[in-house]
Structures are given as C-alpha cells and as structure tokens.
Amino acid sequence: MIDQLSLTNFKAFRSADIPLAPVTLLTGLNSSGKSSVLQAFVLLRQSYDSSTLFSSGGGLLLNGELVELGTGLDVLHEDVVHTPGLPTPLISIGLRTSEGQNFNWSALYAAEQDVLTLHSASDAQRTKSVFDRRRFQYLKADRIAPATSYPKSHHQAIGLGFLGASGEHTVNYLRHHARRPLTSKPLRHPKAQTNNFLDHVVAWMQELCPGVNLEATEIPGIDAVRLSYGFDGTAGLTSSARRRPTNVGFGLTYALPIVVACLSAGPGSLILLENPEAHLHPRGQSRMATLMAAAAAAGAQLIVETHSDHVLNGLRLAVKNGAMSATDTAVHYFRRRGLQAEIVTPRIHEDGSLSDWPEGFFDEWENSLEQLLD
Ligand SMILES: Nc1ncnc2c1ncn2[C@@H]1O[C@H](COP(=O)(O)OP(=O)(O)O)[C@@H](O)[C@H]1O
Ligand SMILES: [Mg+2]
Structure with a gap:
C-alpha cells in the first residue's frame, strides 16, 4: 500500500505530505486541492505508461490520455519553493509504501513545456515494482x-x-x-x-x-x-x-x-475515484461507501474525492459494523490558506465517531438546522 504522497510545487501544494490509508477520503470546499492529489497519481501513471518516467531523458507527461494538466506554468505552484543550488524550481512527487520504500520523481520546471524533464527519479527497476503490480483505475468526475x-x-x-x-x-x-x-x-x-x-x-x-x-x-x-x-x-x-x-x-x-x-478490485489495486456519489440518491451514496469498504477488504487501496456526508457516514458505519478497521481509513479536509492548500485530518474511531469536526467540514446540515429551529 502507498501510505504517503508528498508533493512539492505541484498545483495548489507548496509542500505537503498527505497520509494515505486503504480508504482515504478527500473532502473540502471546491477548488481546495482534492483533485490535484488524484492528478499527481495519474500524472505518474500516464508518464509511466508512456515510458517517460525514467531518469535518463525522461519526464513527467502533463498532457496524456488520462489527464491534461497544461504546461509547466499551469502546474508549478504560485508561491514556489526553490531548491538551493538549482536555478530552476523542481516539481516533485514522492510516494512511500507501507513496506517502507520511498520513491521520488523531481522534474525541472519549464513554463511552456508539457513534458517536464526529470532532474532525479527512482530507478527504473524499482519504479516497475511500484506500478506493475498495481491494477489501476481512475474515474473522473465527468463519466x-x-x-x-x-x-x-x-x-x-x-x-x-x-x-x-x-x-x-x-x-x-x-x-x-x-x-x-x-x-x-x-x-x-x-x-x-x-x-x-x-x-x-x-x-x-x-x-x-x-x-x-x-x-x-x-x-x-x-x-x-x-x-x-x-x-x-x-x-x-x-x-x-x-x-x-x-x-x-x-x-x-x-x-x-x-x-x-x-x-x-484485488490485492494491490489502486482505485482513484472522483465523486462516486454523483447523481445518486442518499441511500445509494451511503451504499457506495459500503462497496468501497468491501473493495478495501479485498486488498485494494482507494482514494476518493467526495462532497457527500452520506459517503463519509457510510464509511463510518463500515468501521462501526466491523467491515473494516478504523486504522484503515483516512479522512482529509482540505481548505485554502492564501495560495496554499491546508489539510486537517479528523480520525474515525472504531465506534464510527469522528475525533473532530473542523469548521466547514460537513457542518451545513447542523448550520441549517440551527437556523430552522431558531
Ligand atoms: N499552479 C498553481 N499554483 C497555485 N494554486 C493552483 C495552481 N494550479 C491550481 N491551483 C489551485 O488549485 C485549486 C484547484 O484544485 P483542485 O484539486 O482542482 O480542487 P478540488 O478538487 O478540491 O475542487 C484552485 O484553487 C486553483 O487555484
Ligand atoms: Mg475536484
């Protein structure tokens, strides 16, 4: 399993380490950076699939069959982190696996280019091991x-x-x-x-x-x-x-x-989903979370962008009912601090309760109810 994604200078992220679990929910306001997390994976995948993800002369393929990110200028985070000794900033994506392996791909920024040359990359043989044994699905919001x-x-x-x-x-x-x-x-x-x-x-x-x-x-x-x-x-x-x-x-x-x-899904599958709740009635949304928990129990890793409190609650129920362990879930709430994406991570407990409810995190139901009862 991939237990952490690290991003530097990538879109909404200046520098961030994002912990991942067998089921990770990415939640938060519109334009807060959720899809960018999925796109970082997809960018690696499409670069790997087109054989450009290798250190010698390789690069990150920004525009491909899976995702179209534009040019370096679009992708480079506005408030750039510079690397000492390098005249050009690096756009980096790192993965850490639960077996303790670390992978990193750092590409040189070039404003007009849509293939960003790799400055350094994990070696090709190791790269194969992270991509080849993972069945991959990516389902965008527009299906x-x-x-x-x-x-x-x-x-x-x-x-x-x-x-x-x-x-x-x-x-x-x-x-x-x-x-x-x-x-x-x-x-x-x-x-x-x-x-x-x-x-x-x-x-x-x-x-x-x-x-x-x-x-x-x-x-x-x-x-x-x-x-x-x-x-x-x-x-x-x-x-x-x-x-x-x-x-x-x-x-x-x-x-x-x-x-x-x-x-x-099976052991080693990586499934990236945007808005599985789209166009479903509330109970259906909750059932999607039941199914996601089942896929995780089958050995898959799921990273899911969602705006649905029914998906969140469905996952909490899956934990409470014992379909999966609380430690196999991660819930991130993304919000913007100026140009930066900021991440708050409430934990699901084994009884399905949540450790905290940051302001703006699925609190609209309560806010509206308060006003209605006023
Ligand atoms: N190069 C960049 N530098 C800084 N912020 C960026 C850059 N590219 C995109 N963004 C910001 O990222 C956000 C879009 O992120 P996205 O992952 O699509 O959001 P979400 O999926 O949460 O709606 C927008 O707020 C946009 O301004
Ligand atoms: Mg999105």
Whole structure:
C-alpha cells in the first residue's frame, strides 16, 4: 500500500505530505486541492505508461490520455519553493509504501513545456515494482453518460483491465467478464443470484435501484458494445421490456463504472475515484461507501474525492459494523490558506465517531438546522 504522497510545487501544494490509508477520503470546499492529489497519481501513471518516467531523458507527461494538466506554468505552484543550488524550481512527487520504500520523481520546471524533464527519479527497476503490480483505475468526475453504444477496446478493457478515465470501457469489461466467478469474498453481495461477476454487479446496482438488471452485449459488425437495463418490480413497476441507457435514469449508468471498478478490485489495486456519489440518491451514496469498504477488504487501496456526508457516514458505519478497521481509513479536509492548500485530518474511531469536526467540514446540515429551529 502507498501510505504517503508528498508533493512539492505541484498545483495548489507548496509542500505537503498527505497520509494515505486503504480508504482515504478527500473532502473540502471546491477548488481546495482534492483533485490535484488524484492528478499527481495519474500524472505518474500516464508518464509511466508512456515510458517517460525514467531518469535518463525522461519526464513527467502533463498532457496524456488520462489527464491534461497544461504546461509547466499551469502546474508549478504560485508561491514556489526553490531548491538551493538549482536555478530552476523542481516539481516533485514522492510516494512511500507501507513496506517502507520511498520513491521520488523531481522534474525541472519549464513554463511552456508539457513534458517536464526529470532532474532525479527512482530507478527504473524499482519504479516497475511500484506500478506493475498495481491494477489501476481512475474515474473522473465527468463519466460516461447514458449512450446507445460504448467502445470495444480489447487492449484497454481486457488487456489492461482499465475502465477508462470516464468509465468508457466499463460496458466492454462487463461483457467480457460477465460469467467469470467473483473470487473475492468481501466483494460478494449476499443477494447475487449466482457467483458470476455480472450477477454481483447487478446485486450491487440493485442497492441503487431495486429490481434492476443489466446486460452487456456485442454489437455485431462494429467495434462497439451495448448496455441494456431490465426492471422487475422496480418501484412497484414490473416490465419485461429491456431499456437502453438513454431511456433510464442518469444515475444508474453514471454509477456503473464505480461499481465495476470496486468489484474488479484485488490485492494491490489502486482505485482513484472522483465523486462516486454523483447523481445518486442518499441511500445509494451511503451504499457506495459500503462497496468501497468491501473493495478495501479485498486488498485494494482507494482514494476518493467526495462532497457527500452520506459517503463519509457510510464509511463510518463500515468501521462501526466491523467491515473494516478504523486504522484503515483516512479522512482529509482540505481548505485554502492564501495560495496554499491546508489539510486537517479528523480520525474515525472504531465506534464510527469522528475525533473532530473542523469548521466547514460537513457542518451545513447542523448550520441549517440551527437556523430552522431558531
Ligand atoms: N499552479 C498553481 N499554483 C497555485 N494554486 C493552483 C495552481 N494550479 C491550481 N491551483 C489551485 O488549485 C485549486 C484547484 O484544485 P483542485 O484539486 O482542482 O480542487 P478540488 O478538487 O478540491 O475542487 C484552485 O484553487 C486553483 O487555484
Ligand atoms: Mg475536484
């Protein structure tokens, strides 16, 4: 597991060490630096995947398939930390693993460049060890919308098992893995009809919409796949017709990549999620946290940006119910101090309570209630 991320001169961070746990929640006001934490990982990943993350002539690839950060000027923190003896500032990303290994990549700032040359980097063999054994998922806040078809990339969905930064390969992944047994016990849903991957996905999706079922099929002759929904007893309605995603509530399709990412997790997986709560009703948001806790119990590490107190409370409940240990969670509240991102870290206790509630940290419910009762 990666137990700390260190950032220097990276976007909202002048210099920060961010502790990480099997499940880490990144919370806080808009534009407080949460996505930048995920982007630091994604930047490393896309640089690694395009073979630029090596010391000799390599660099950090700012614009790629996963993330587009602009040029050095966009990324360099405004209130720069200078390195003694170097005329150019360094933009650095460091990782520490729970086994005590340290990795660091420091790139030289260049205003106009979008590949920042590495000044120093952990050696290539060690770098391989941190990336190769980690299954990786990154799901951005803007994900696939309901559509009549989705791409069928064998390389991404099946070769790499990658769902796409917008979840665009999810349907193809689901089609390919529909009948494989789900081996990881913590991820199994007790109401799944069989132990097949698809039936577990369906059972978890039924937490969001009771009675729903899914099918992912190939569209013959073209490189595309199709998703369809069935509803049986949903909200009192029974219908035998299958529905295409465009005729079904937005939230279901939006949540599907999150569900599939969590269910495909295994030991060593790194799953980065932005707003898993998007377009879900409150109970569904809480269930996403249950699923995240299950993915962590299956051996994955999750780093999750969220604005949802239901996700937070779902995680607290998972701890209270014994689905995961309090020490396997980290909750960070980001706020701005001038140009800098400042991080406060309330702890979840084993009984699900929180060590403190900094001002602005999920306190709006209480603030509003106070005014209503006044
Ligand atoms: N180069 C930079 N220097 C300083 N601050 C930056 C830089 N780039 C972005 N930011 C700040 O980072 C914040 C955006 O961070 P982001 O991680 O997208 O926020 P969140 O996900 O919390 O909404 C904004 O406040 C922006 O001003
Ligand atoms: Mg964000």
